[in-house]
Amino acid sequence: MSAIKIIIVEDEKPARDLIRAYLEGYPGVEIIGEFENGFDGLKAINEMKPDAIFLDVQMPKLNGFEMLEVLEHTPDVIFTTAYDKYAISAFEQNAVDYLLKPFSKERLIESLRKLEFRVANRPTGNDIEKIRLHFAESDEKIHRVVIKKSGKIIVISTDDIHYLEAQDDYVMIYTEEGRYLKQQTMKYFENHLDQEQFVRVHRSYIANISYIERIEPYEKTNYILILKDGKKVPVSRSGMQVLKDNLNF
Numbered sequence: 001m002s003a004i005k006i007i008i009v010e011d012e013k014p015a016r017d018l019i020r021a022y023l024e025g026y027p028g029v030e031i032i033g034e035f036e037n038g039f040d041g042l043k044a045i046n047e048m049k050p051d052a053i054f055l056d057v058q059m060p061k062l063n064g065f066e067m068l069e070v071l072e073h074t075p076d077v078i079f080t081t082a083y084d085k086y087a088i089s090a091f092e093q094n095a096v097d098y099l100l101k102p103f104s105k106e107r108l109i110e111s112l113r114k115l116e117f118r119v120a121n122r123p124t125g126n127d128i129e130k131i132r133l134h135f136a137e138s139d140e141k142i143h144r145v146v147i148k149k150s151g152k153i154i155v156i157s158t159d160d161i162h163y164l165e166a167q168d169d170y171v172m173i174y175t176e177e178g179r180y181l182k183q184q185t186m187k188y189f190e191n192h193l194d195q196e197q198f199v200r201v202h203r204s205y206i207a208n209i210s211y212i213e214r215i216e217p218y219e220k221t222n223y224i225l226i227l228k229d230g231k232k233v234p235v236s237r238s239g240m241q242v243l244k245d246n247l248n249f
Contacts, residue, residue, distance in 0.1 A: 003028055003029060003030040004028060004029045004030070004051045004052060004115065004116070004119055005030050005032045005048075005049075005050045005051045005052075006023070006029055006030065006031050006032065006050055006051065006052050006053065006054065007031075007032060007033045007034070007035065007041065007044060007045055007048065007050040007052075007053045007054075007075075008020065008031065008033070008034045008035070008053070008054045009035050009037075009038065009041030009045075009053055009054070009055050009056060009059075009064070009067070010034075010035075010036065010054065010055075010056040010059075010080060011036050011037055011056060011059045011060065012036075012056075013036070015056070015080065015101070016034050016036070019054055019080070019108070020034065022105045022108045022109070023108070023112075026109065026112060028116065029112065032048055032050055033048060033050070037059060037060070037061055037062065038059050038061060038062030038063060038064070038066065038067040039061060039062055039153060041053070041055075041067060042062070042067050042070065042071060042153065045071060045073055045075065046071065046072045046073050049073045049075075050073075050075050051075055051076065051119060052075050052076040052077070052078065052096065052115050052119070053075050053076075053077055053078070054078050054080055054099075055067070055068075055077055055078070055079055055080065056079075056080050056081065057079055057080070057081040057083060058081065058082070058083055061155065062146065062153070062155060064079065064081075065131075066144065066146045066155075068128055068131060068132060069132060069146055070146055070148045070153060071128065074128040074129075075128075076095075076096045076115060076118055076119065077095045077096060077128065077131065078095065078096050078097050078098070078099065078111050078115065079095050079097070079098040079099065080098070080099045080101060080103075081098060081099070081100060081101065082100070082101040094130040094131045095131060096111065096114050096115045096118050097110070097111040097114050097115070099111060139191060139192075140192065141192055141193070141194055142158060142192045142193065143157065143158050143159075144156060144157055144158065145158065145161070145173060145180075145182065147173070147180045147181075147182055149180060149181075154180065156173065156175060156180065158193060158194070158197070158198075159197075159210075160175045160176065160177075161173055161174070161175055161198075161208055162174045162175060162176070162207075162208055162211045162227055162229065162231065163205060163206060163207045163208060163211070163227065163231070163233050164186070164189055164205065164206040165204060165205055166186045166203070166204040166205070167181070169183065169185075170182060170183050170184070171184050171185070171186060171189060174231070176229070186200070186203075186204070186206065189206055190206060193206065196209075196246070197209055197210065199239065199242050199243055199246055200239060200242065201225065201233060201234070201235045201236065201239035201240075201242070201243060202233070202234050202235060202236045202239050203236065204234075205233050205234060205235075205239075207225055207227075207233050209246060209247070211227045211228050211229070212225055212226075212227060212228075213226045213227055213228045214226050215235065215240075215243070218234070218235075221237055222234065222235060222236065222237065222240075223235040223240050
């Protein structure tokens with residue numbers, strides 16, 4: 001079997017150095033790249049197509065989960081993290097392994113043996129979709145949304161989102177800078193956005209409370225939101241009740 005090609009994506013240099021030191025001399029693996037952020041790691045993984053990646057979970061700008069969400073090439077994943085609050089069960093079930101920092105050389109070698117078994121017994125990349133799905137079904141709150149548009153990766157802070165609109169199997173996200181189409185469900189955003197900031201005001205709309213200018217009656221029992229930029233968002237009866245509960249009126 002040819003050497004297993006590995007890329008390390010880790011924002012802390014001492015951690016990258018440690019992984020490299022542990023891997024040196026282990027037969028059958030080859031480090032083909034090291035990257036300190038998710039943007040560079042994403043580009044390299046899609047271009048270099050490694051068999052596996054060591055991936056830090058908590059990174060600035062683009063974290064491990066966000067990077068996996070927009071990957072085209074899907075290698076096997078060994079997570080490295082200092083945060084056991086993350087879905088360890090997801091790592092155990094769907095990733096090759098997770099390494100909880102600080103970890104020993106023996107613990108990393110154990111991960112490599114699991115990786116070798118995975119590579120030898122089934123095609124790589126089968127489990128990234130499971131990781132994505134597990135995160136989508138969790139209750140982990142998001143503070144950024146990652147969009148892939150025209151070959152570029154755009155990171156949108158949830159604070160900058162005015163409202164979201166359902167469009168078949170996609171969601172249109174409206175911000176000051178423009179609108180962005182995301183292949184995701186409204187249910188996902190309803191579950192993952194901060195519910196003190198975002199309200200499902202209609203089956204097709206979620207609104208950011210911070211951008212509401214006023215609420216006006218519309219037809220018999222419905223209402224309409226007027227946002228600070230003048231945009232109008234419909235409100236259903238149930239959505240109105242949620243708004244009343246959130247805004248205390």
